[in-house]
Amino acid sequence: MAGAAFRKPGVEITPLSRETLQDRVYRHVTELILDGSIVPGEMVTVQSLADAFGVSPMPVREALRRLTAANALMVVSGRSIGIPALSxxxxxxxxxxxxxxxxxxxxxxxxxxxxxxxxxxxxxxxxxxxxxxxxxxxxxxxxxxxxxxxxxxxxxxxxxxxxxxxxxxxxxxxxxxxxxxxxxxxxxxxxxxxxxxxxxxxxxxxxxxxxxxxxxxxxxxxxxxx
Structure with missing residues (x-):
């Protein structure tokens, strides 16, 4: 999924400054999950989020690693992540x-x-x-x-x-x-x-x-x- 494709109607993403970058990326991805902007069945890539936030892939990978550990996200295939299935x-x-x-x-x-x-x-x-x-x-x-x-x-x-x-x-x-x-x-x-x-x-x-x-x-x- 290309970075431009992640800019969908109703989802506001603004480029981030480099201050406390890892924490700010984590906070922004967290808010996308909490307010329903990432939906079950949708795949999101590291690069799409990095492009949307205007940062390198590294802080995005760290944010996704933390959210995967918290059972909020899971690796779907390759470099794509998504919402875990709800049993x-x-x-x-x-x-x-x-x-x-x-x-x-x-x-x-x-x-x-x-x-x-x-x-x-x-x-x-x-x-x-x-x-x-x-x-x-x-x-x-x-x-x-x-x-x-x-x-x-x-x-x-x-x-x-x-x-x-x-x-x-x-x-x-x-x-x-x-x-x-x-x-x-x-x-x-x-x-x-x-x-x-x-x-x-x-x-x-x-x-x-x-x-x-x-x-x-x-x-x-x-x-x-x-």
Missing amino acids: RARLVDLRNVRFEIEAIAAAWAAEHMDEQGITRLARHLEVLEQANAAGDVKSYLRANYAFHFSIYRAAGSENILNIIENLWLQISPYFNMLHDSGNYSTANEHHKEMFAALRDRDGEAVKTAVRADIDAAFNVLTGLLK
């Missing part, structure tokens, strides 16, 4: 861990999120509604990532944020598959519940809403793996 056992494991960890982070966020954070969440929620109404999957997934991680960052724990990011690196590419089921509409109802609970500083309510959101996606993906 039923791995899906169940991811659901079970997310069910606990993300709920805890959201409850902590209910204690710490300030009015600026609530306002930011409201904007993300508006984008989610607009993207779902327009059937814009890419915009929806980017807003979904922004909404959830605004909550998890507000928990105030770098350790729990790192754990959640690792979980999302493994599961979030499969959120691309949820659109046709109507799950995005269901998820937005849970997002509204999360928002209301956070606004009201209700830790138990936000835990319930997060877990309902996780289970709704899990149930759809379980059916798709049959």
